[in-house]
Amino acid sequence: MSFNSLIFVAFAAVFFGIWPLANRRDLTRWGFLTFMSLVFYGWWDWRFIFLLVASGLIDFLCGRAMARTSSPARRRDLLLLSIAGNVGSLAFFKYGQFVAGLLDAGLARLGMPVYFTDALPDFTLILPVGISFYTFQSMSYTLDVYRGRLQPTRNLLHFFSYLAMFPQLVAGPIVRARAMLGQLCERRVLTDAQVWHAVKLFGFGLFQKAVIADHLGAMVDTAFAGAAKADDALLWWTVTIGFGLQIYADFSGYSLMARGLAKGMGLRIHRNFRHPYLAMSLREFWQRWHISLSTWFRDYVYIPLGGSRHGVARGVLYMSITMVVSGLWHGAAMTFLVWGAIHALFLGIERTTGYNTRLRSSGRGGSALAYALTMLQVGMAWVVFRADTLDQATGIIVKMFTHAFSLAVVDEFPTALPCIGVGVAVELTVLLKPRLPALRRVLAHPDVDACAVAAAYLSAIYLRGPDAAFIYFQF
Amino acid sequence: MYKRRLIVCLSIGLLAIAAISWLRPPARVGVIAADEFWSAKTHGGNGAYDVVVVGDSRTLMGVAPIAMREHLPGAAILNFGYLGAGLTPELVLAAARKIDASSRIPTLVLGVTPLSLTSGSLTNKHFKEQAGRPAIARAGCVDLEPVRRAFAPFHPFAEATSRQPAGLPYREGGWLASEGTADPRIALQAYARLFARSTFDEANFERLIATLAETSAQGVRLLAFRHPSTGTMEDLEAQRSGFREAYVRERLADADITWLSFASSDGRTPAFASSDGSHLSQEGALAFSADLAARIAASQ
Numbered sequence: 001m002s003f004n005s006l007i008f009v010a011f012a013a014v015f016f017g018i019w020p021l022a023n024r025r026d027l028t029r030w031g032f033l034t035f036m037s038l039v040f041y042g043w044w045d046w047r048f049i050f051l052l053v054a055s056g057l058i059d060f061l062c063g064r065a066m067a068r069t070s071s072p073a074r075r076r077d078l079l080l081l082s083i084a085g086n087v088g089s090l091a092f093f094k095y096g097q098f099v100a101g102l103l104d105a106g107l108a109r110l111g112m113p114v115y116f117t118d119a120l121p122d123f124t125l126i127l128p129v130g131i132s133f134y135t136f137q138s139m140s141y142t143l144d145v146y147r148g149r150l151q152p153t154r155n156l157l158h159f160f161s162y163l164a165m166f167p168q169l170v171a172g173p174i175v176r177a178r179a180m181l182g183q184l185c186e187r188r189v190l191t192d193a194q195v196w197h198a199v200k201l202f203g204f205g206l207f208q209k210a211v212i213a214d215h216l217g218a219m220v221d222t223a224f225a226g227a228a229k230a231d232d233a234l235l236w237w238t239v240t241i242g243f244g245l246q247i248y249a250d251f252s253g254y255s256l257m258a259r260g261l262a263k264g265m266g267l268r269i270h271r272n273f274r275h276p277y278l279a280m281s282l283r284e285f286w287q288r289w290h291i292s293l294s295t296w297f298r299d300y301v302y303i304p305l306g307g308s309r310h311g312v313a314r315g316v317l318y319m320s321i322t323m324v325v326s327g328l329w330h331g332a333a334m335t336f337l338v339w340g341a342i343h344a345l346f347l348g349i350e351r352t353t354g355y356n357t358r359l360r361s362s363g364r365g366g367s368a369l370a371y372a373l374t375m376l377q378v379g380m381a382w383v384v385f386r387a388d389t390l391d392q393a394t395g396i397i398v399k400m401f402t403h404a405f406s407l408a409v410v411d412e413f414p415t416a417l418p419c420i421g422v423g424v425a426v427e428l429t430v431l432l433k434p435r436l437p438a439l440r441r442v443l444a445h446p447d448v449d450a451c452a453v454a455a456a457y458l459s460a461i462y463l464r465g466p467d468a469a470f471i472y473f474q475f
Numbered sequence: 476m477y478k479r480r481l482i483v484c485l486s487i488g489l490l491a492i493a494a495i496s497w498l499r500p501p502a503r504v505g506v507i508a509a510d511e512f513w514s515a516k517t518h519g520g521n522g523a524y525d526v527v528v529v530g531d532s533r534t535l536m537g538v539a540p541i542a543m544r545e546h547l548p549g550a551a552i553l554n555f556g557y558l559g560a561g562l563t564p565e566l567v568l569a570a571a572r573k574i575d576a577s578s579r580i581p582t583l584v585l586g587v588t589p590l591s592l593t594s595g596s597l598t599n600k601h602f603k604e605q606a607g608r609p610a611i612a613r614a615g616c617v618d619l620e621p622v623r624r625a626f627a628p629f630h631p632f633a634e635a636t637s638r639q640p641a642g643l644p645y646r647e648g649g650w651l652a653s654e655g656t657a658d659p660r661i662a663l664q665a666y667a668r669l670f671a672r673s674t675f676d677e678a679n680f681e682r683l684i685a686t687l688a689e690t691s692a693q694g695v696r697l698l699a700f701r702h703p704s705t706g707t708m709e710d711l712e713a714q715r716s717g718f719r720e721a722y723v724r725e726r727l728a729d730a731d732i733t734w735l736s737f738a739s740s741d742g743r744t745p746a747f748a749s750s751d752g753s754h755l756s757q758e759g760a761l762a763f764s765a766d767l768a769a770r771i772a773a774s775q
Contacts (some may be wrong), residue, residue: 108664115668192477199481225654225757228503446476450483457484458491464628 063152098332130170173292188266205256214465219416322345486638530586539647552652554649589718595673660750674717
């Protein structure tokens, strides 16, 4: 079930109605949270509960076995088993069809019509919701146990209450075991402030998703489906900006809702976004965008590969590998792979030439140029990310720079443009807040705060766009 | 202090909801969520439609009720298409249940494709999956309809956006609009493989004819047409599927089912824009549906 559905309202009412009782003891807390999380997950397709449980069981047992042995070789074997289980299920369910399709196409070109796609079972056509998120969470558990950074839990329910925890199960943030297992061992009594912040986080997240992302999604989908009446440069610039805001509002909205729900249980999940479109460089963008995934890749891929310890050239190579893998994490398609490669290329240029730092230190004009270049690179990469094919992406980018401008987009997408305006206004408020004490005082006033939250919920109800699944569910 | 914020927030919210309920303009329902879409289509609206079009994914993506209204004014139209659906008695009976027996024009339209009459399509997996969903899973979608309507969205740009034909793919009336484009060779390869495994199923066709005769006896007008596709796809279907259009038309005519022909004098169907070499694109679906509605209206 989705956070922005009626059935979730009923689910949340039941959950938070019983939670204060279940929260009194560790076992009831873990058991109730696990049970409700599996109900939440099984709502999409109950068969994939077994996959989640099997994937988690492997990691739980590997963690336990690692704690019982001091042999480094055995610990490494257990870690490899855990990684193989997680990566294997991810490869089979997420990349099986993609790889088989590539093999089919390659063999067909060689005059050998062999169809691996036919050999794959039907269920590989369905991507289990959130598989990329929970496998990464689960892997972080065994990796941290292996590195001695985490004591494995002895209780299966404790482990599953972390792994299957419904707020972040299907679309992140990717919560590390060492950040959550400890929290789940404490009975946390909510203060009024925590209740308010939970309500506020969920409301703002719902607003981002239902109002901004869903309205912009209608425009973006229409344009990428080739159904827009206008076909000029301004349309594609608007659509690119629209998609950049859509995916941000969609995913950031989900993360806020997840944090709000966790806060409602007295649990803390770290921020997943820190206003990435205020970044002045690509490096900074990645420090602000999908932080839980970026740091996961940094800690478990980039640094183990060698990080920046072996000079700039090797550092760029490791970063490029990490970015391409990160692209593929988003989906089994050439567009995602190329998206990762584009970011690797731009980051590599930024790191090796240092142009961004020089621009920013050359005054306001240079800073503005650095910002514009950063956003241009992010935007071009988003076109590739969203396009159905690389040909489509190339065609759109060419149109953005060669076609004539017309104002047809204003007439064609009247709802989307105000949403872009709202998105930009919110980011500007964040930018200006530290510099304008008066604005800060107004926003901090309790009644303004209460009105803003009420407005967020009311807008999410009455001004919501066409319902759509969260974009990141597909990853 | 935080309790006060909660109280203020709740008070404003409740007051606004009350005021909006009193003052709001009529609810606008356009694009709906996937879950809701399939539940409403499969489990909702029995006996609520004047015209039901049943078929496989070419019906699902190619028949847009919204584009049929001009030629069938006032008629409630349902697209009862499912992915990979076979035209089996079971599917046709389920579609017939959606028709309002007291309608002025109770009409069941069969969207025929060669694939939908092959033995491989008889399992009707997608339809059965939707039909078999537990009641609790669909409760939020169908049974809470009045609540949904009370909280339906509106916005200052409602009139302008209602002109937008596209948006997200799940549309009113059971239409799933095609998204994006795909290399038509992929569809051709897939269909070639499907036809290598299964071809026209005579036994099912006989059962279908018998079921249609029973439906017709209940006062439902029966029409059928072959979905347009690309010329290459039609060539492939002619060569590999075992489907002979002339034979199917003749048997349906014997059972008093009117065939709506879209073919031109050379036997080809006109080119409606396709998204992937098999299914119609959004524009293709809108144009084709208007044409289909005109023929349905003319056949009365």
